[in-house]
Structure formats: C-alpha cells, structure tokens
Amino acid sequence: ETGVTQTPRHLVMGMTNKKSLKCEQHLGHNAMYWYKQSAKKPLELMFVYNFKEQTENNSVPSRFSPECPNSSHLFLHLHTLQPEDSALYLCASSQGLAGGNEQFFGPGTRLTVL
C-alpha cells in the first residue's frame, strides 16, 4: 500500500453504536489530520496530530474521539453520533506542520448515521 489509506470506505451506524475509523499513511510523514466534509460545505479541520501529539481540536464534539498511537496510524472513535454527523471523513498527512509541506489525503470514509 502506498500513500494514505482509510478503512472502512463506507460505514452506516445507528446513533447508539460505537465505531472507529482508521487511517494509515505510508509516506513517512509526522503530521496527520482529520477533516469532515459535509454536503455543500467546505472542508472542516477536526484534529491535528504532530509526532503523535494532538496539537489542534477545532471545537469538535466529544462524541468524536481521536487516537494517534504512532506517526503512521490515526483513528477516529465514534459514539452516540447524530444524523447531522453524516459526512465524508477525510484523513490527511504531511511531512510536518510548516506551511511548505503539502498535505496528502486518503480516499475518505463515507459515514451515514441513521
């Protein structure tokens, strides 16, 4: 596998379920990101990790819980979600946080909350 991979690609869950999204990057990058893309809205940054340490939490509800066990893996744990949380969740990575570093995105997980 090369680049940034995300699993699952599609997920349907009820509001009482607990699920996790997984992201893995094979680029040797140190920074990883979670974005949310809702229909007809620009991308929203949710979380940022640099060298496994969370550096940003953009006022994301606690029903979203990130985990970064190492620089190559990033998880987003989901519990008691709401229908409005249905969206495409994108993971990205970059060599570092500095501005000259391009972000590389995974294919996303299409989440539907019933």
Next chain:
Amino acid sequence: KQEVTQIPAALSVPEGENLVLNCSFTDSAIYNLQWFRQDPGKGLTSLLLIQSSQREQTSGRLNASLDKSSGRSTLYIAASQPGDSATYLCAVRPDETSYDKVIFGPGTSLSVIP
C-alpha cells in the same frame, strides 16, 4: 476573516476545450495556495501548490496562477478530457505555521462531455 470563494460552482464543457477555474480570497496576506482535485466520494489529490512569492505553477496540462494583490488564483486546464471531470478545490494557508487555519473553497464541479 479570510473567505475563499470559487466561481462557477459548476461547469460543463465539451471535450477538447480549454477552461479556467477561479478562486478568490478576501485577505491577500497568504503564505501559499493549493489546488486539489476530488473525484466523487473520494479524497483530495493535490494538483499544484503555489507559494506566495510565485506567480504560477505548471504540471502537464494544468497551469495555476496567483495574483495576491487582487486576491485571485486561476487553474487553467488545456485540452480538457472526460477524465478531468471532478470537483476542483482551492485552499489558502495564511502563514507558514498556521496549519490549522487553512481555508478551503467550496469547489467547482467540472464535467467534460465526450
């Protein structure tokens, strides 16, 4: 507050035409601007990254220009092909360290008709 807009929201052209996609931003104090392509239900693919000191970047049939003073960037696609059909997004980074302040535009949905 930086705002990024993209016009038109959707564009349909016959195969072979040259076309221009527009990105506008309200605050000219940017560090760089990046163009992405997103295929339906998939993640973002970086196309071109223009630093604030640059005027344009080229990759194959793509040419992106940047005019900071007027708050505009254009993505020129030469000899369009059906495979170019996708949503094109621009993203603006305000400074070198503000990885969390990257602002994405809403995107232009491009359809190239065979």
